Amino acid sequence: MDFIDDRIERYAFNHTQDEGPLLTQLKQETHEKLELPQMLTGRLEGRFLKLLVQLLGAKRVLEIGTFSGYSALSMAEGLPEDGRLFTCDVDPAAIEMSKKYFHRSEHGSKITLLEGDAMKSVEKVDGPLDMVFIDADKVNYLNYYEAVLPKVRSGGLIVVDNVLWSGRVLNPKDESDHAIDDFNRSVHADDRVEGVLLTVRDGVYCLRKK
Ligand SMILES: C[S@@+](CC[C@H](N)C(=O)[O-])C[C@H]1O[C@@H](n2cnc3c(N)ncnc32)[C@H](O)[C@@H]1O
Numbered sequence: 001m002d003f004i005d006d007r008i009e010r011y012a013f014n015h016t017q018d019e020g021p022l023l024t025q026l027k028q029e030t031h032e033k034l035e036l037p038q039m040l041t042g043r044l045e046g047r048f049l050k051l052l053v054q055l056l057g058a059k060r061v062l063e064i065g066t067f068s069g070y071s072a073l074s075m076a077e078g079l080p081e082d083g084r085l086f087t088c089d090v091d092p093a094a095i096e097m098s099k100k101y102f103h104r105s106e107h108g109s110k111i112t113l114l115e116g117d118a119m120k121s122v123e124k125v126d127g128p129l130d131m132v133f134i135d136a137d138k139v140n141y142l143n144y145y146e147a148v149l150p151k152v153r154s155g156g157l158i159v160v161d162n163v164l165w166s167g168r169v170l171n172p173k174d175e176s177d178h179a180i181d182d183f184n185r186s187v188h189a190d191d192r193v194e195g196v197l198l199t200v201r202d203g204v205y206c207l208r209k210k
Contacts, residue, residue: 002166003167004199013043018043022105023070026070026073026101030070033097046070049078050074054078058083058130060086060128061084061085061086061129061130062125062151063086065118066088066094067135068098068101069099072102072111073105073107073108076105077107079110087114088136095113098113122151127150129153131152131157132158134159135160135161138162138165140179142183145187159206159207160183162180164199184205193207195207
């Protein structure tokens with residue numbers, strides 16, 4: 001992210017645990033074959049998501065926005081053997097690549113991939129959920145948040161990606177800029193959750209349900 005000093009980003013990356021060869025390969029193939037590969041969360045955020053899953057002792061996690069499967073596999077690593085991660089996407093090319101890597105990973109059997117529009121997929125996943133990671137179309141962030149909040153257990157987490165939107169939240173112009181800024185304002189004023197907006201990568205909002 002260009003609003004964080006490159007040297008600091010690199011230093012944080014170098015002092016974060018390695019993601020392992022399969023995820024490194026997935027990252028490379030995503031860059032070679034898919035459009036907008038920068039959407040992939042990567043090592044720093046992926047290891048952070050895994051850590052959150054572990055700290056929560058999570059057994060049921062939902063992700064909105066699979067892309068090529070990097071963050072899904074990162075979170076699945078943190079789940080116990082009987083844990084379950086539901087993840088959803090609409091993009092056929094991304095879905096195809098994610099399936100390939102889910103099959104190749106020892107953690108892939110913990111993952112259920114839901115194909116199609118995320119709002120419909122969310123309806124299919126029963127609570128209680130320990131954690132939800134929202135990382136799909138920005139204009140629907142508030143809709144996703146409202147749809148998942150009732151399913152999250154008390155003490156569970158909703159983690160939301162790209163909430164700094166490369167700094168554009170400071171001077172919102174287009175629809176996505178405004179959607180993210182509106183989302184941040186709404187959840188900040190929502191007394192059903194306690195929130196911390198972290199300057200990790202492109203901004204990660206951690207919202208703990210009371
Ligand atoms: C930022 S990427 C997700 C990155 C992924 N979490 C990772 O770390 O690699 C966003 C994804 O959301 C998907 N998406 C966008 N709108 C969607 C919708 N309405 N329903 C389901 N998925 C959607 C896109 O196809 C894209 O793959």
